[in-house]
Amino acid sequence: MADITLKDIKKSFHALTIIPSLDLTVADGEFVVIVGPSGCGKSTLLRMVAGLEPITGGDLMIGGLRANDLPPQKRNISMVFQSYALFPHLTVEQNIAFGPEVRGVDRAETKKRVLRAAEILNLTPYLDRKPSEISGGQRQRVAMGRAIVRDPDVFLFDEPLSNLDAHLRVEMRTEIKRLHSAVKATVLYVTHDQIEAMTLADRIVIMNEGRIEQVGTPLELYDAPVNRFVAGFLGSPSMAFIEGQLLVEGNNAVVELHEGSRIPVRKPAGHKSNCAVEIGVRPDNLLFEKSGPIKLYVEVVEPTGSEVLVYGQVAGRPIRCAFRGRPEISAGDILHLSATPDTIHIFDRQSGLRI
Ligand SMILES: Nc1ncnc2c1ncn2[C@@H]1O[C@H](COP(=O)(O)OP(=O)(O)O)[C@@H](O)[C@H]1O
Numbered sequence: 001m002a003d004i005t006l007k008d009i010k011k012s013f014h015a016l017t018i019i020p021s022l023d024l025t026v027a028d029g030e031f032v033v034i035v036g037p038s039g040c041g042k043s044t045l046l047r048m049v050a051g052l053e054p055i056t057g058g059d060l061m062i063g064g065l066r067a068n069d070l071p072p073q074k075r076n077i078s079m080v081f082q083s084y085a086l087f088p089h090l091t092v093e094q095n096i097a098f099g100p101e102v103r104g105v106d107r108a109e110t111k112k113r114v115l116r117a118a119e120i121l122n123l124t125p126y127l128d129r130k131p132s133e134i135s136g137g138q139r140q141r142v143a144m145g146r147a148i149v150r151d152p153d154v155f156l157f158d159e160p161l162s163n164l165d166a167h168l169r170v171e172m173r174t175e176i177k178r179l180h181s182a183v184k185a186t187v188l189y190v191t192h193d194q195i196e197a198m199t200l201a202d203r204i205v206i207m208n209e210g211r212i213e214q215v216g217t218p219l220e221l222y223d224a225p226v227n228r229f230v231a232g233f234l235g236s237p238s239m240a241f242i243e244g245q246l247l248v249e250g251n252n253a254v255v256e257l258h259e260g261s262r263i264p265v266r267k268p269a270g271h272k273s274n275c276a277v278e279i280g281v282r283p284d285n286l287l288f289e290k291s292g293p294i295k296l297y298v299e300v301v302e303p304t305g306s307e308v309l310v311y312g313q314v315a316g317r318p319i320r321c322a323f324r325g326r327p328e329i330s331a332g333d334i335l336h337l338s339a340t341p342d343t344i345h346i347f348d349r350q351s352g353l354r355i
């Protein structure tokens with residue numbers, strides 16, 4: 001088993017800096033999910049840990065040893081990718097056994113490892129089948145089986161579920177969680193799917209443009225996002241943002257919204273008054289309130305059974321929200337909404353930082 005430490009890690013492709021400086025520690029046995037928009041450097045970071053991409057600067061430590069210059073096969077890492085090219089002419093068992101056999105692990109030991117991997121991944125009944133005779137989810141599990149038989153200290157996953165349909169993705173998510181508790185390896189898992197991040201992670205790393213925006217447990221990030229980016233990235237439907245002006249008078253704080261309406265907020269430390277802000281409210285914290293300060297012009301209504309999704313505009317800006325149950329809402333309605341002060345996040349409009 002191994003912990004991973006990235007210290008002042010830098011990556012450039014020629015003159016182009018992709019990762020200016022990144023620090024991160026992953027504890028032994030921890031499941032850390034890196035999430036961020038496409039192109040922010042997630043795969044590059046993972047490939048540097050795997051040894052597939054040279055590190056431009058800084059220190060990569062795996063299990064306490066500097067690994068910057070270790071070749072991939074010396075790092076005891078297994079990587080699972082989005083595409084899981086299996087050998088079509090080999091059976092499931094032969095596919096899983098391929099790596100150890102090539103590396104000259106003896107037959108009995110290989111067999112033992114393959115059977116254990118198959119058991120963990122519920123593949124035992126399919127060992128004699130060819131990849132064409134199993135489902136997409138089972139094929140992805142075979143790809144994971146190949147990673148498991150190496151008995152690595154560290155698993156790296158790069159968007160392993162992106163090619164699967166929605167139903168299988170959910171199933172495999174559970175499978176990966178089960179795998180982690182069975183093998184207890186350190187996991188670095190990359191995804192652009194924030195639900196995957198929320199459900200799988202011990203801790204989430206939110207990346208943006210080669211930098212870490214915030215690191216924390218899923219609920220820490222959800223409840224206390226440090227800035228506008230993190231707040232908008234996590235949560236589905238995403239947080240609703242409304243521009244306003246923060247006014248502090250004595251012990252009271254309000255945000256003046258559109259058309260002069262005011263919403264009470266928690267008094268922020270630092271007594272910033274008359275500051276341009278954005279308030280953010282999770283959709284399920286928006287409350288119906290007669291003459292509430294938030295005026296929502298409804299454009300599209302989508303009942304899902306358990307909730308109603310509403311798309312519209314507040315003060316000319318698009319907003320999406322969800323209401324539990326079956327409130328009667330139609331396109332063209334004007335809804336008056338409110339939120340309690342403890343559910344309102346306030347962000348400085350200039351810096352994006354949480355106030
Ligand atoms: N070999 C390369 N040469 C030049 N630029 C690259 C190379 N690989 C990745 N990049 C660039 O690095 C940035 C990050 O890419 P990547 O790590 O694949 O992002 P992500 O996985 O988060 O979508 C992108 O702008 C991409 O174009």
Ligand SMILES: [Mg+2]
Pocket residue numbers: 042043044
């Ligand atoms: Mg990628």
